[in-house]
Amino acid sequence: xxxxxxxxxxxxxxxxxxxxxxxxxxxxxxxxxxxxxxxxxxxxxxxxxxxxxxxxxxxxxxxxxxxxxxxxxxxxxxxxxxxxxxxxxxxxxxxxxxxxxxxxxxxxxxxxxxxxxxxxxxxxxxxxxxxxxxxxxxxxxxxxxxxxxxxxxxxxxxxxxxxxxxxxxxxxxxxxxxxxxxxxxxxxxxxxxxxxxxxxxxxxxxxxxxxxxxxxxxxxxxxxxxxxxxxxxxxxxxxxxxxxxxxxxxxxxxxxxxxxxxxxxxxxxxxxxxxxxxxxxxxxxxxxxxxxxxxxxxxxxxxxxxxxxxxxxxxxxxxxxxxxxxxxxxxxxxxxxxxxxxxxxxxxxxxxxxxxxxxxxxxxxxxxxxxxxxxxxxxxxxxxxxxxxxxxxxxxxxxxxxxxxxxxxxxxxxxxxxxxxxxxxxxxxxxxxxxxxxxxxxxxxxxxxxxxxxxxxxxxxxxxxxxxxxxxxxxxxxxxxxxxxxxxxxxxxxxxxxxxxxxxxxxxxxxxxxxxxxxxxxxxxxxxxxxxxxxxxxxxxxxxxxx
Amino acid sequence: xxxxxxxxxxxxxxxxxxxxxxxxxxxxxxxxxxxxxxxxxxxxxxxxxxxxxxxxxxxxxxxxxxxxxxxxxxxxxxxxxxxxxxxxxxxxxxxxxxxxxxxxxxxxxxxxxxxxxxxxxxxxxxxxxxxxxxxxxxxxxxxxxxxxxxxxxxxxxxxxxxxxxxxxxxxxxxxxxxxxxxxxxxxxxxxxxxxxxxxxxxxxxxxxxxxxxxxxxxxxxxxxxxxxxxxxxxxxxxxxxxxxxxxxxxxxxxxxxxxxxxxxxxxxxxxxxxxxxxxxxxxxxxxxxxxxxxxxxxxxxxxxxxxxxxxxxxxxxxxxxxxxxxxxxxxxxx
Numbered sequence: 001x002x003x004x005x006x007x008x009x010x011x012x013x014x015x016x017x018x019x020x021x022x023x024x025x026x027x028x029x030x031x032x033x034x035x036x037x038x039x040x041x042x043x044x045x046x047x048x049x050x051x052x053x054x055x056x057x058x059x060x061x062x063x064x065x066x067x068x069x070x071x072x073x074x075x076x077x078x079x080x081x082x083x084x085x086x087x088x089x090x091x092x093x094x095x096x097x098x099x100x101x102x103x104x105x106x107x108x109x110x111x112x113x114x115x116x117x118x119x120x121x122x123x124x125x126x127x128x129x130x131x132x133x134x135x136x137x138x139x140x141x142x143x144x145x146x147x148x149x150x151x152x153x154x155x156x157x158x159x160x161x162x163x164x165x166x167x168x169x170x171x172x173x174x175x176x177x178x179x180x181x182x183x184x185x186x187x188x189x190x191x192x193x194x195x196x197x198x199x200x201x202x203x204x205x206x207x208x209x210x211x212x213x214x215x216x217x218x219x220x221x222x223x224x225x226x227x228x229x230x231x232x233x234x235x236x237x238x239x240x241x242x243x244x245x246x247x248x249x250x251x252x253x254x255x256x257x258x259x260x261x262x263x264x265x266x267x268x269x270x271x272x273x274x275x276x277x278x279x280x281x282x283x284x285x286x287x288x289x290x291x292x293x294x295x296x297x298x299x300x301x302x303x304x305x306x307x308x309x310x311x312x313x314x315x316x317x318x319x320x321x322x323x324x325x326x327x328x329x330x331x332x333x334x335x336x337x338x339x340x341x342x343x344x345x346x347x348x349x350x351x352x353x354x355x356x357x358x359x360x361x362x363x364x365x366x367x368x369x370x371x372x373x374x375x376x377x378x379x380x381x382x383x384x385x386x387x388x389x390x391x392x393x394x395x396x397x398x399x400x401x402x403x404x405x406x407x408x409x410x411x412x413x414x415x416x417x418x419x420x421x422x423x424x425x426x427x428x429x430x431x432x433x434x435x436x437x438x439x440x441x442x443x444x445x446x447x448x449x450x451x452x453x454x455x456x457x458x459x460x461x462x463x464x465x466x467x468x469x470x471x472x473x474x475x476x477x478x479x480x481x482x483x484x485x486x487x488x489x490x491x492x493x494x495x496x497x498x499x500x501x502x503x504x505x506x507x508x509x510x511x512x513x514x515x516x517x518x519x520x521x522x523x524x525x526x527x528x529x530x531x532x533x534x535x536x537x538x539x540x541x542x543x544x545x546x547x
Numbered sequence: 548x549x550x551x552x553x554x555x556x557x558x559x560x561x562x563x564x565x566x567x568x569x570x571x572x573x574x575x576x577x578x579x580x581x582x583x584x585x586x587x588x589x590x591x592x593x594x595x596x597x598x599x600x601x602x603x604x605x606x607x608x609x610x611x612x613x614x615x616x617x618x619x620x621x622x623x624x625x626x627x628x629x630x631x632x633x634x635x636x637x638x639x640x641x642x643x644x645x646x647x648x649x650x651x652x653x654x655x656x657x658x659x660x661x662x663x664x665x666x667x668x669x670x671x672x673x674x675x676x677x678x679x680x681x682x683x684x685x686x687x688x689x690x691x692x693x694x695x696x697x698x699x700x701x702x703x704x705x706x707x708x709x710x711x712x713x714x715x716x717x718x719x720x721x722x723x724x725x726x727x728x729x730x731x732x733x734x735x736x737x738x739x740x741x742x743x744x745x746x747x748x749x750x751x752x753x754x755x756x757x758x759x760x761x762x763x764x765x766x767x768x769x770x771x772x773x774x775x776x777x778x779x780x781x782x783x784x785x786x787x788x789x790x791x792x793x794x795x796x797x798x799x800x801x802x803x804x805x806x807x808x809x810x811x812x813x814x815x816x817x818x819x820x821x822x823x824x825x826x827x828x829x830x831x832x833x834x835x836x837x838x839x840x841x842x843x844x845x846x847x848x849x850x851x852x853x854x855x856x857x858x859x860x861x862x863x864x865x866x867x868x869x870x871x872x873x874x875x876x877x878x879x880x881x
Contacts (some may be wrong), residue, residue: 068766068816111592135843142763148740148764149723153841154689156849239741245724246739248617257569279622280631310726310735310761312744317670326654330647335647336611338638343618351625358619365611369604370653370836376661378593378668381734382582385726385761438560446579452729453759456769464579506629 014252027111028520029096032118034416036093039118043125046297047081048483050074052476055440059533071438071457072140073159077128079143080163083259084170086124087401088212091266092117092177094408095205097416099181101511101518102199104190106524109183117177124169131162139163142455144256145226147248152230164227168220173217178209185209190282190510192529196290199509199532200283203290203375204269204437207297214301215255222251246311261300262395265293267404268335271357274322274407275339277507278354279346286532292331299328309377310384318377332368336361341348351505352426356407359434360400367395370445385455388448394441404428406486413493414500418517421497425489432482439475445469557616571700583730586756586777588672589747590733599660626804671715671747680713680747687718687725687738687760689851690767691802700791701861703802706775707791709783718744721855727763729775735761739873750777765851766816770806792860796868799861803853812873817850821875829866836862 023031054074057065068075096114100107108114131138134243136157141150150160185206189198225236226248235241237248276283281291304323305313339361348354370392373379383389413421426441447468452459459465489541512535514523531537577584581598585591622633667699671680678753683706684695694702708714718727720738728735732748760771778786801810807817814820836854854862 072766140766146724147762153839154723154765154849154851156841156843176616185790192654220622239739243741279633280629281633282635284636285643288638288643310737311739312736314664317862318804319662323658329654330650334643335649336646337642340611340614340618340641341636341642343622346618346622347624347627347629347631347635348619348622349629349728358615361615362612367607369608372604372657373597376596376657378661378734379597379600381594381736382590382597382730384735385763420737431581442564448579449577449582450579451583451757451759453728453761455763456759458769468579496626 021030025115026491027107027115027396029108029114030416030518030520032114033093033095033097035118036096037416038087038093038479039122040090040093040123042084043081043129044087044090045483046129047086048480050078050081052480054078055458055473056138057507058459059468060470061462061466067458069137069140072455073132073138075455076139076142076145076163078173078379080139080167081125081128082397083263084167085121085128087263087397087405088174088176089125089170090405091123091205091208091263092121092157092170092174093268094270094405094412095201095208096177098412098511099202099205100188101415101514101522102202102509102511103185103188103193104529105184105188106522107405108180109188110180113176115178115505117180119171120169120173120176122512124166124173127162131159131166132464134162135157144252146295146439147226147229147245148253149400150226151238152469158253160270161227161230164223164230167223171216171220171223174212178212178216181215182214190526190529193510194289197529197532199269200272200286200289200293201269201386203293204272205263206292207263208265209301211258211265211297213225218304219387222248222255226343232514245355246308248312249308254301254533257304258297258300258487260396261296263401264404265296267360267401267407268293270305270404270408270411271339271360273336273509274353274357274411275342275503277411278351279343279350279504280349281342281346281531282508284341284344285337288334292334292344295331296328299324299331299430303328306375306377306380309380311530322377323374326372329368329375336365342543351410352394352423352430353407353411354506355427355430356403356410357429360387360403360407361398363395363403363437365428367399370395383448383471385453386410386448387444389455390454391444391448394437394444398437398441406433411505412511414516415511416517417497418500418515419497420490420500421493425485425492429485433479433545435476436480436482440472441475442481443471443475447466447472447524457528503535506539508536510534513538548598568881579695585731586751586754588829589668589746589748589753590731592668593734594723596661596664600657603657608767609833625666628846664791672713672749680715681709681713682717683708684717684719685727686856687707687720687727687764687771688855689722689723690760690771691853692727692760692771693771696787696791698787699858700787700859701793703795703796703798703860704773705798706773707752707783707786708748708775708777709780710777712780713747713749715747716747717745719856722851723764724762725764726772727758728761729758730755731756732775737762744851750775753777753779767806768833768845792864796864797827797872800868800873807850812875820874822877824877826869827866827875829862832866832869 006494011171015021023035026032053066054071057063059073096108133408134157137159139159141155141160145163148154200487205217218242227234229238235243237243237245239245270284272289302324305317306325373383374392410421410426447465449462452465500516502515527534527538582594585594658789682697686693692704695704716727718738719737720740722740725738726735727738730752733746736744736746737742754777756775756777758773758775761770764771807815808820812819812821820826825835833854837852839852840848840850842848
C-alpha cells in the first residue's frame with residue numbers, strides 16, 4: 001500500500017486546475033459525490049416548493065390560488081423530481097463519496113463512467129424542470145404517466161415528451177452508476193474485508209445497485225413504447241387500435257415498486273451505521289440486517305401489482321400480490337426490531353444524526369403498518385388513490401428516506417467537508433421537521449378515509465375536510481421552516497464551523513480512518529480488516545499498547 | 548436534545564393528537580378513522596377487514612413506539628463520556644427467530660380473515676327473489692359518468708337504483724383510465740378502455756351517496772363526481788320509464804358540456820359557445836362530440852371525445868336542449 005501511495009499523480013493540464021474547471025472535469029469519486037448530493041438537494045428544494053404551492057391551493061375548499069392545469073403540472077413534476085432527481089441520485093452521491101472510503105478503495109471502479117453518470121443526471125434534471133416552459137406546459141399525467149392519458153391525443157404539447165426524455169437520461173445515469181457500484185463493491189474491497197465485514201450501508205448500496213440494474217431497463221421499454229406511440233404513431237398502449245393500456249402499468253410498476261426499495265434501503269443502511277455509533281454498541285444482528293436487505297430486494301420484484309389492485313386483475317393474481325406484499329413486511333420488521341435492540345442498554349448520545357435515526361424508526365414504523373392495509377386488496381379498493389396512500393407513501397419516503405438522508409448528512413458532513421454542522425441548529429431543524437412532518441401527513445390518512453381522492457386540485461366539502469387540509473398545510477409550513485434552518489446551518493458551518501478531527505464520533509467504519517476531508521488518494525495506508533468494526537479494533541489496540 | 552424536552556414534546560404531540568381525535572369523532576361518526584359508514588354488504592365486509600387489520604397494526608405500533616421511547620429514556624447518556632460503551636452484544640438467534648415468526652403469524656391471521664371475507668366482497672349474490680341482479684352499465688368519460696339502465700334509459704352523473712336489491716355494475720371507459728367509486732357502497736374499480744370491470748352493491752337504506760373519480764383522468768378529474776340516489780323500487784321504476792328521458796337533455800348539458808363551457812355556455816375553462824352556430828348544426832356537432840378536438844395550432848385546443856358511444860336518442864336529446872335553452876343566435880358580425 002505504501003508503495004502505491006508514492007505513485008506519481010496523474011498529469012493534469014493547467015486548464016483543468018481552475019476553481020470551476022477542476023469540478024467540471026473531475027473524475028474523483030468524492031467530488032462527483034458532492035456534485036451529486038448538492039445537485040439533488042437543489043432539485044429537492046425545487047420539488048419541495050412545488051409541494052408547498054399544492055398545499056397552499058388545498059388549504060381551504062374551492063381555492064383559486066393556482067389553476068387546475070398548473071396544479072396537475074405541479075403534482076406530476078413534484079413526484080417525478082422527488083423520486084428521480086432527489087432521492088435516488090442523492091444516494092448515488094452519498095454512496096459515491098462513501099463506498100470507496102468504506103471499503104478502502106482508491107476510487108470507484110470506472111471513474112470516467114462515474115462522471116458521465118453525474119452529467120447525465122444533471123441534464124436529465126434540467127430537462128424536467130425546464131419542461132415547464134415547453135409548449136403546452138410540463139407533463140400533466142402524474143409521475144407514473146399512465147396511457148392513454150399520456151398519449152398524444154389526450155396530452156398534446158411537448159411536456160410529456162420532455163418528461164420521457166428526462167427519465168431516459170436519468171435512467172441511463174442510474175444504470176451506469178449501478179454497474180459502477182457493483183464493480184467497485186465486488187472487486188475493490190480492502191484486504192480482509194469479507195462480505196460479512198462490509199458496512200451495512202455498503203450492503204444497502206449493493207442491493208440498491210442490483211435492483212436498479214434489473215428494473216431500469218423495464219421502465220426504459222415502457223417509456224420508449226410511449227414515446228413511439230406519441231411520435232411515430234405506433235399503438236402499444238392504445239386499446240381502440242389494438243393496444244393494451246394495462247401493459248404499461250405492469251412495465252411501470254415492475255420498475256416502480258423496486259424503486260421504492262431503491263429509495264429506502266440506503267436510508268436503512270444509514271440508520272444501521274448511525275444507531276450503533278451513537279448507542280456505543282455494535283449493531284444488533286448484523287447478519288439478520290444484511291440478509292433482510294437481500295430478502296427485501298428479492299421480494300420487492302414480486303409485489304408490483306399491489307399498485308394495480310383496482311385494475312380488475314384475476315382474483316388469484318390479487319391474492320398472490322397481497323401475500324407477497326405481506327411477506328416483505330417480515331424482513332422490514334426484522335430490521336426495526338434489530339435497531340431497537342441496538343439501542344437497548346446502550347449509552348445513547350442524542351447528537352443530531354442520532355435524532356434523525358430515532359425519528360426514522362418512529363415514523364417509518366407508522367408507514368410500514370399503514371402499508372398492510374394497502375396490501376389487503378379488498379381494503380385497498382377503498383383507500384387506493386386517496387389521500388390515505390399519499391399519507392402512507394410520505395411516511396415511508398419522507399419519514400423514511402428523507403429522515404435517513406439527514407441522519408447521513410449530519411453524520412458524514414465532517415468527513416465530506418472537514419467541518420461539523422452546528423448541533424443546536426441541527427436539533428431545532430429536526431424538531432421542526434419532525435413535528436411539521438407529522439402535522440402535514442398524519443391528517444391525510446383521515447382525509448383519505450373520508451373519501452378525498454388524490455390529484456384533485458380542489459374540493460368543495462367543509463367541516464373535517466377543511467380542518468385536516470388546513471392542518472396539513474400548516475404542517476408543511478412548519479417543515480419548510482425546519483429546512484430553512486438547515487440552509488442557515490450550512491452557511492454558518494461553511495463560514496465558521498468547528499473543524500472536524502478524523503473521527504469525531506468515535507465511529508466503527510473505515511472512512512473515519514483517513515483525514516476529514518480525505519486526501520485525493522483516500523488512504524496513505526490501510527489496516528488489515530479483521531472485523532466489521534475496523535476503527536474500534538484500532539482504538540482498542542491503541543489502548544492496549546498504551547496500557 | 549435533553550430528555551426532559553423530548554418528553555415534554557412527546558406529551559404535547561400525544562395531547563394534540565388526542566384532542567384532534569376527540570374533536571374529530573365528536574364532529575362526524577367516524578372522523579376519518581375508518582372508511583365511510585358502509586351501506587352495502589360488500590362495503591360492510593371491507594370495513595370489518597379494515598378493523599381487523601387495524602387492531603393488529605395499532606398493537607404493533609404501540610409496542611414499537613413504546614419500546615423506542617422507553618429505551619431512549621432509560622438508556623440516555625446521563626453525562627457519561629462518549630467512550631463509555633454499552634455491552635457488546637452482537638445479536639441473539641432466538642430473538643431473531645421470535646421476531647420473524649410472530650409477524651408471520653400476525654400476517655397469516657390477516658390473510659386468513661381476508662380469505663374468509665373475500666367471497667362476500669367479490670361475488671355478486673344470487674338474487675333469485677327479484678329475478679336476478681339488476682345490471683347497470685357505467686361509462687366513464689372525460690369528465691362525467693354515464694349510466695345506462697336495462698330498459699335503455701340513460702342518466703348522467705346521477706345514478707338511480709332501488710333499495711335492497713342487488714345491483715351489478717359493468718364499468719367501461721371510452722377514453723382514458725378512470726375509477727368508479729361510491730365509498731358507502733363498494734371500493735374502487737378502474738374504468739380502463741378496452742376492458743370491462745364489474746362490481747356490485749345492495750344498498751340497505753334510501754338516500755344519496757356521493758362518489759368521486761378514483762383515478763386521475765385529466766384537467767377536470769376533481770369535477771368528475773357521481774351521486775348514487777337509492778330510492779324505493781316503485782320510485783325507481785317510475786323514474787326509468789318516464790322521468791329519465793325527460794331529464795336527459797338537461798343533464799347531458801350540465802354534466803357533459805357545462806363543466807367546461809359554463810352553466811349557460813358563457814365560457815369557463817373552455818371557450819364561450821352560446822353563440823356558436825355549431826350548436827344547431829346536428830351533423831357538425833355530432834362529429835365534434837364523437838371525435839373530440841386536439842390541435843396546437845393556430846391555438847391550443849383540446850376537447851375530449853365526449854360523445855363516444857352515444858345513442859341517437861342521446862344526441863337528439865342534447866340537440867333539442869341546446870336549441871331551446873343554450874343557443875343564443877350567432878354573434879353579430881361573427
